[in-house]
Amino acid sequence: MKNQRLQRVLVTSASSLLAVFVALCICAVILLITGKDPIQAYSTLFGAAGDIKVLQGTLNRATPLMISAAAVAIGFKMNLFNIGVEGQMRVALLATAVAGAAIDLPAPLHILFCLVVAMATGAIWAAFAGWLKVKRGVNEVISTIMLNFVALSLVAWAFKSFFTADTAPGVLLVKTKELPPSAWFPDIVERRLNGMFFIAILVLVLFYVLVWKTKFGFQLRASGANPGAARVTGVNPKRMVMISMLMSGALAGLVGMRALLGDVHAYQNNLAEQQGFNGIAVSLLGRNHPLGIFISALLFGYLGEASGRLQLEDIPKEITTIMTGIIVLAVVIINEAVKRWDDKRIQHKAALALATRVVAE
Amino acid sequence: MKFLQTLSVARRTIFLSLGFMLVLSVVRLITNANDITSSGTISSTMRVATPILLAGLAGLWAERVGIVNIGIEGMMIIGTWFGGYGAWKWGSWAGIALAIIAGSLVGLLHALATVRFNVNHVVSGIAINILAAGATEYLSIIFFKGQKGGGESQSPTGKGGYGEFDMPFLTGGRVGSWRSPDILGWIERKHDLPLLPDLAGFARGLLSDVYVPTLLAIALVPLTGYILWRTRFGLRLRSSGESPQAGESLGVPINRLRYQAMAVSGGLAGFAGAYLSCVFTSTYRQGQTGGQGYIGLATTIFGNWNPFGVLRGAILFGFPTALKFRDEKNVPALLLVVAIVLVVVAIISFTRQKQILAMGLLFGSALSATTYLLVDEVPQEFVAATPYIVTILVLVGAQQQLRPPAHAGAAYRAGENH
Known part of the structure; x- marks a missing residue:
């Protein structure tokens, strides 16, 4: 065996x-x-691995990728496609930026509050797709794609109409009101590697325990592998769809937090853009397994970080x-x-x- | 509504359009927003709707043969790039031709992955979207950067030359060098009359300043209908989307049909992209598609996997955008249109004993009408989100009426699962 x-x-x-x-x-x-010249290109691309700054940047870039890949993978485990991570992340970003700036709390609590708000809003947005699937039989691929665009428009509109803070004259980039420093997620290496990296690792560990070591995880995998057999053994497929969609959405809410709490400290257009989509690629390469996801996220993070050097070589x-x-x-x-x-x-x-x-x- | 169901889809489309025109006419008289049925708006709608229509037909061809095509957006992106390149080197028609070829090849790649290697259709589509975005950005830097008028994210200006069309006598087109009278234009300006100027505006919009590629795209609607429902090839193609095992047992070459249909689907998506980069504008720009491939996908669903339905969807989704392009102030009038349409649908549902649905619709109608009274302008984000919201609502409310190809997206390998 x-x-x-x-x-x-x-x-x-x-x-x-x-x-x-x-x-x-x-x-x-x-x-x-x-x-x-491909040899020159690859030696530039992979030659950067010796640089400690590049490695720190790799871990930093891998952080949101790990979380979004976990969000996608939890759906994949029961053949549920959540393409809506990007949209769920976007809704959560604005909601957290606004809620976090409106409240005053001591440091660790403030960060916790922000993370909870992000997870809750992400889950709520994902719940639409779950509801459509469970109650109306709407394919989640279609509904999450549509909801992505609705989220994009809704957030852009709400941000522009209600939540832009006054900026100093001459500053073109509009942002929401800045989060107080008590909500800033601390860096491990100043400006290079944010502490959210540990949260991402924690997410992967919890993901492993949940999916492979609990009854719920067993039911989840069973529903994915053989829905008919799972139903016969008393697994309620609708309930499973709803729960995994909610969990996926909650994780999706966390994806943008490295950029929001760890870097920019306010919402702006294009913040954390594409990080929800990129999780799909990471999850596929990692075969929906936490360890695989970790390694693939490092690979994609590295490619993103080192690719800048290629331009020096034209x-x-x-x-x-x-x-x-x-x-x-x-x-x-x-x-x-x-x-x-x-x-x-x-x-x-x-x-x-x-x-x-x-x-x- | 029983009556509507007895009509063919083509006739139903005409009938519904007439009804919709009547509503628009009433709203125009109430709000004085003359632009909502002007020929300018209609022809602008046709231009905005063309790429959506083509993308919708791309989705239709793919799903009818049983392959879900999330990659339409990527194929369109490839189309915009090659369209821009061809238009810059040789002119618009060359751009369109090149884009169709390039799109077909990407379509075949999707077919290769899904048919030969049995890869999940959605995954393959996502991969194609990533690939297309990366490839066009890469190619732009190689080919466009440093050229006159070009750059990292846009092509040099194309040569143009796709041609426009004006109908003689009705819309003032030329016969030889003589400019014929513009009869429809004359009627259209009689704004005090009900319905007549609207119909004239509608007809004039369809017949004047029409881009020839738009005419081609519209011609593809009945052509698709004919090929898929009136030829042996089409019957076999649809059998592949409904029940490939049954088709296979009758000797239908399922895999070959899937490659053929995906080549068509990719070509249509490529055409849609080229329309954006060498007809609607004259340069390729990065991000030009802006999710229109996904709107196309929505149109396939909205149109119930039927070419005339797709046409209806494309026009409906293109209309608000076109109206916004013309004059922002006209958009609120649409809220009134929505209110009236909802009342009509509510009455129909009431006669069908669906009281709860009817109440909901009436509530929506009241909400829409109140909003109209309260706001001066509709934010552009709402206009942009309309197609997606409408599609979700259709999926929620009209699920029973939708009939997707039974086997679309499911795994299939020749010789298995018998």
């Missing part, structure tokens, strides 16, 4: 690594075609976005192929065992 499990872990890791390798190869070809840093897209596509294709191959191998083994027994008898 133990041996089999180890084998599976190895196969999974190998296929993810293969996906990254394939993406690197395809990107090398793209670089070559467009007249850039290579567009957007090559890393292409890389991300190819990695996602490659990882799912390879997973499918490996699964097929694995099924065949097991079938073959079973057939062989059966055949030898028949012969022996």
Whole structure:
């Protein structure tokens, strides 16, 4: 048994690594075609790993990615697609910025208050999609996409109409009222690595415990693997959909907090933009497992952090976005192929065992 | 409503449009917002609606063959880039052609992932969206940066040359070098009459200053209907979206059809993108699609996976934006339109014994009318969010009437699950 499990872990890791390798190869070809030197590009990109500042930046960038990937993964575990992390994050960002600035509390409590507000608003926005699915049978992919755009418009409008603070003359960037310092999440390394990193790690650990070590987690995975069987054993599928949607939304609310509490300390347009979407890629590469998510988040965080150096060599840093897209596509294709191959191998083994027994008898 | 259901979809579209025109006419007389049915607004609506229509048809082709296409946005982005590139090098038509080819190739990539490798359709679509955004940004830096008028995030100005069309006699188009009279324009200016100027404005909007690519896009609606519902190819294609196993057992080449339909779907999305970068404007700009691919997806649903329904949805979703482009002040009049439409729907639901729904609709109507009386302008964010909200409401309220292809999005491999 133990041996089999180890084998599976190895196969999974190998296929993810293969996906990254394939993406690197395809990107090398793209670089070559467009007249850039791939060896120079990759040595610049990966040569940055020795720099401690780059590594700190990597962890900092990985922080929101880990949380949003966990938000996506909790849905994935029961075949529920929450594409709405971006929208849920956006609603939570504005709500937290406004609520946090309106209240006065001592430091740790103030931060806690902000995190709770963020989780609650994220969960409320996700609850719409959950309600639509449970009560109306609306596919969550469609409803979360639509709700993303509604959130975007709603937040932009509310921010512009009610919550912009007066700025000094000459300052073009509008923001909400700044959060008091008691709500600022402390840095680990000044301006480089924020303490939210530990919250992200905590989220991944809790995610592991919840999904693999509790009854709820078992029901969640069972609903994903075989909804029919799960229902027969007394799991209420509607309740599971609603709870996992709420949890996913609550995590989505936390995604933007590194940028809000740890960096800008006020809401502004484009704050934490795309971090909700990027979690989908991280979650797919990490195979919805906390450890996988952690490693993939580091990889994507590193690519984002080191890509700036490419521009010094006159290579567009957007090559890393292409890389991300190819990695996602490659990882799912390879997973499918490996699964097929694995099924065949097991079938073959079973057939062989059966055949030898028949012969022996 | 029984009566409506006896009509064909095409006729129902015409009938509903007439009813809607009547409502608009009444609102115009009450509010004096003459622009809401002016030919300018209608032709502007058609321009705004064209990319949405094309994206909606892209969604229709994909889902009818059984593949969910979240990647429409990405295919459109590719279309805007190649459209901009082609228009800059050779002119708009070349841009459109190039964008259609590029879009088709991306469509085929989606098909390769979903059909050959059996990847989850939504995941593949998301990957394509990421890939498209990255690829166009990368290509812009390589090809446009440093060119005259171009830059990291935009192409040099295109050469233009897609052509416009004016109907002679009715809207003052030219016959040879002689400018024919503008009969519809003359009627349209008689603002005191009910309905007549509105119909004239509507017709004139459809027939004057029309971009030829828009005409092409509109022609694709009946063409899609014909191909999918009146040809053997179309019947087989739809069987792949409804029950591929059944089709397969009758010898229908499901996988080949899926590749073909995805090439069409990608091509349509590419066309939609090119429309933005070389017809509606004359440059490619980063982020130009602005989620219109997703509006297209919404239109596919709103239109109940039917080409005429998609056309209806595209016009409905394009109308508020067009009105806003013309003159911000006209937008509040739409609230009154919403109020009247809701009352009509409420009466219908009441006759169908759906009292609770009817009460809800009346409440919505009252809310809309009160808002109209209270506000002077509608924030643009609300206009932008309308298509998405309407789609959610349709999904909530009219779920029973919607009939998506039964097998869209489900995993399928030839020779399995029998």
